[in-house]
Amino acid sequence: MGPRRGPRFVRRVVDRFAHSEQEGGDVWEAIQLARHQDRPYPLDYIARLMPDFEEIHGDRLEGDDAAIVAGVGRYHGRPVAVIGQQKGRDAQDRAFRNFGMPNPEGYRKGMRLMELAAKMEIPLVTLIDTPGAFPGAGAEERGQGGAIARSMLMMLRLPAPTVAVVIGEGSSGGALALGVADRVVMLENSTYSVISPEGAAAILWRDAGKAKLAAQAFKPTAANCYRWGIADAVVPEPDGGAHTDHDGAARLLDGYLSRTLRELGALPVPERRRLRRERFRRLGAHRELPPDSAALMAQGADRAD
Amino acid sequence: MSRRPISVSIDRLRGRRPVPSPAKLPGDDRECPRCKSRFRADEMRRNQFVCAACDHHFPIGARDRLDFMADGGDWTEIGGELRATDPLRFVDLQPYPDRIRSAEAKGNTEAIVCAELRLAGQACVAAIMDFGFLGGSMGSVVGERFAKAADHAVARGIPFVTVTSSGGARMQEGVLALMQMAKTIVSLDELADAGLPFVCVLAHPTTGGVWASFASLGDVTYAEPGALIAFSGPRVIEQTTREKLPEDFGLAEQQLVHGHVDAVVDRRELPARIGRLLAILQQPPKAQPQSLATQLAQNGTDRAASMARALPQLSKKLMDRVMGEQPRRPGDRW
Numbered sequence: 001m002g003p004r005r006g007p008r009f010v011r012r013v014v015d016r017f018a019h020s021e022q023e024g025g026d027v028w029e030a031i032q033l034a035r036h037q038d039r040p041y042p043l044d045y046i047a048r049l050m051p052d053f054e055e056i057h058g059d060r061l062e063g064d065d066a067a068i069v070a071g072v073g074r075y076h077g078r079p080v081a082v083i084g085q086q087k088g089r090d091a092q093d094r095a096f097r098n099f100g101m102p103n104p105e106g107y108r109k110g111m112r113l114m115e116l117a118a119k120m121e122i123p124l125v126t127l128i129d130t131p132g133a134f135p136g137a138g139a140e141e142r143g144q145g146g147a148i149a150r151s152m153l154m155m156l157r158l159p160a161p162t163v164a165v166v167i168g169e170g171s172s173g174g175a176l177a178l179g180v181a182d183r184v185v186m187l188e189n190s191t192y193s194v195i196s197p198e199g200a201a202a203i204l205w206r207d208a209g210k211a212k213l214a215a216q217a218f219k220p221t222a223a224n225c226y227r228w229g230i231a232d233a234v235v236p237e238p239d240g241g242a243h244t245d246h247d248g249a250a251r252l253l254d255g256y257l258s259r260t261l262r263e264l265g266a267l268p269v270p271e272r273r274r275l276r277r278e279r280f281r282r283l284g285a286h287r288e289l290p291p292d293s294a295a296l297m298a299q300g301a302d303r304a305d
Numbered sequence: 306m307s308r309r310p311i312s313v314s315i316d317r318l319r320g321r322r323p324v325p326s327p328a329k330l331p332g333d334d335r336e337c338p339r340c341k342s343r344f345r346a347d348e349m350r351r352n353q354f355v356c357a358a359c360d361h362h363f364p365i366g367a368r369d370r371l372d373f374m375a376d377g378g379d380w381t382e383i384g385g386e387l388r389a390t391d392p393l394r395f396v397d398l399q400p401y402p403d404r405i406r407s408a409e410a411k412g413n414t415e416a417i418v419c420a421e422l423r424l425a426g427q428a429c430v431a432a433i434m435d436f437g438f439l440g441g442s443m444g445s446v447v448g449e450r451f452a453k454a455a456d457h458a459v460a461r462g463i464p465f466v467t468v469t470s471s472g473g474a475r476m477q478e479g480v481l482a483l484m485q486m487a488k489t490i491v492s493l494d495e496l497a498d499a500g501l502p503f504v505c506v507l508a509h510p511t512t513g514g515v516w517a518s519f520a521s522l523g524d525v526t527y528a529e530p531g532a533l534i535a536f537s538g539p540r541v542i543e544q545t546t547r548e549k550l551p552e553d554f555g556l557a558e559q560q561l562v563h564g565h566v567d568a569v570v571d572r573r574e575l576p577a578r579i580g581r582l583l584a585i586l587q588q589p590p591k592a593q594p595q596s597l598a599t600q601l602a603q604n605g606t607d608r609a610a611s612m613a614r615a616l617p618q619l620s621k622k623l624m625d626r627v628m629g630e631q632p633r634r635p636g637d638r639w
Binding site for chain 2: 133135136137139140141143144145146148149150152153156157172173176177179180192193194195199200203204205214217218219220225228230277280281283284285286287288289
């Protein structure tokens with residue numbers, strides 16, 4: 001087990017990022033690391049954490065989506081459901097996995113597994129690593145938006161403990177579809193953002209070449225997400241990054257995951273669901289105008305807490 | 306009145322709610338992009354910003370829409386005190402606070418306006434999005450106003466209606482904007498627990514994170530004619546997949562064919578249509594409170610009824626145990 005777990009380590013990671021950000025450029029480095037082609041993908045973690053794993057296939061409606069893997073495995077002597085976004089490593093595999101961009105069938109396959117997890121009160125672990133849900137005409141017609149929304153709602157309602165781990169790049173609603181959990185954690189070199197830097201550059205700067213600039217503006221690093229309350233913890237990676245040592249990365253994740261599932265398991269179901277709702281209800285940054293404003297009273301907005 | 310250091314535009318809030326008048330509309334004449342008919346501003350307004358010749362639906366502000374939809378144009382705003390901040394100190398081509406300032410100058414305070422109102426006689430809470438405010442994008446304030454409005458609907462026990470018009474999550478708030486998708490889902494779950502209907506109207510355009518969250522989870526979903534409804538917009542799809550899309554891709558009429566909306570409804574008919582639906586869904590009025598014994602007897606549990614007669618002070622909790630746990634919803638009778 002990694003010797004460097006716990007809050008002290010988290011603070012160290014945060015400090016390191018805080019320092020490096022002033023120098024600039026390292027946000028981009030984090031994005032490159034999060035996308036490194038040798039980085040462990042869900043099946044790499046599953047092989048190391050769960051010797052017995054049964055993968056399910058297909059959404060029983062349209063087909064099977066290889067960009068999402070889902071199944072049940074034995075984890076520390078208990079059943080655990082796992083859903084993850086899987087990228088490919090070589091050119092052929094990458095095309096087969098659709099570069100980790102799920103279609104609606106993938107999310108529906110995940111929901112099939114959530115139904116099992118709900119029925120048997122099995123904990124759910126999701127492993128997030130996607131540039132976003134697939135933007136295709138077919139995906140739209142088969143209900144991409146609704147699949148993502150329903151996946152979030154179903155995760156929110158699960159009775160057993162749920163942990164979402166951002167293991168690589170978490171971009172857009174395609175990532176959040178698997179991210180509505182009791183605990184959301186990020187690996188040290190992972191990123192979580194509303195859109196990929198390239199997408200943002202094309203939209204906001206009207207120039208896809210400005211991705212680096214966009215990355216600096218979004219600051220999607222694990223440390224920042226931890227500060228904003230998006231991530232509950234940052235899980236360390238082996239020195240040099242997860243891509244250098246898959247076994248080490250899996251061990252460090254195992255340390256966090258097993259402890260967290262145990263902690264969450266101690267709560268009664270209604271309490272767990274209430275806390276899960278509250279966790280997401282809180283997120284955001286807004287301000288309230290002073291309630292003594294006469295104009296606001298006239299608007300009937302005097303109910304400000 | 307106290308002033309906050311980061312005031313985006315408190316000044317214009319000191320006045321009354323801006324009453325939209327024809328003179329304030331951007332430009333006086335409007336030309337229909339479809340049939341090229343031209344209308345004066347007052348004609349546009351009289352027809353709820355729908356082309357009188359070809360029924361093309363023009364974009365419409367949230368406050369105008371509320372004025373048109375609510376019975377007697379009468380509505381009470383919820384969460385109007387909430388304003389945006391700049392958590393990322395975000396700068397793209399211009400700083401985020403500047404963008405908010407110029408959006409506010411056009412007459413609204415955020416990309417959503419929530420209110421309690423009556424629709425064709427039915428009391429409900431409505432959350433109306435405004436594409437004119439930063440493309441209707443969903444940031445923290447949109448999420449919080451939506452949540453407050455849903456809380457209000459739950460507290461009052463009345464249905465929740467939303468009209469969406471949004472490009473998706475607000476880029477300038479980064480991952481915090483993304484999280485608003487999950488936040489709206491939490492509100493829907495609370496409405497579901499309270500047994501309240503959630504009616505969705507999709508106006509042009511409903512795309513990205515809004516379509517991939519609450520907008521696609523309506524119990525009943527209407528769409529305005531010609532509204533673009535998509536997770537990824539046609540341009541993004543064409544760029545990514547190099548496929549050429551048909552002209553009507555993702556439009557409301559197509560979404561009806563593919564089974565993602567229940568009906569395409571003209572803007573001018575929406576209040577009556579939603580009002581009728583809410584009337585259909587209304588639970589029968591609550592029965593007069595009866596004595597405990599009568600209630601129990603009606604449930605056919607004689608033993609429990611005799612117990613209740615013997616124990617007039619029987620607590621509700623004890624009664625639950627006698628009767629077995631039964632989920633209760635508003636309007637359900639014993």
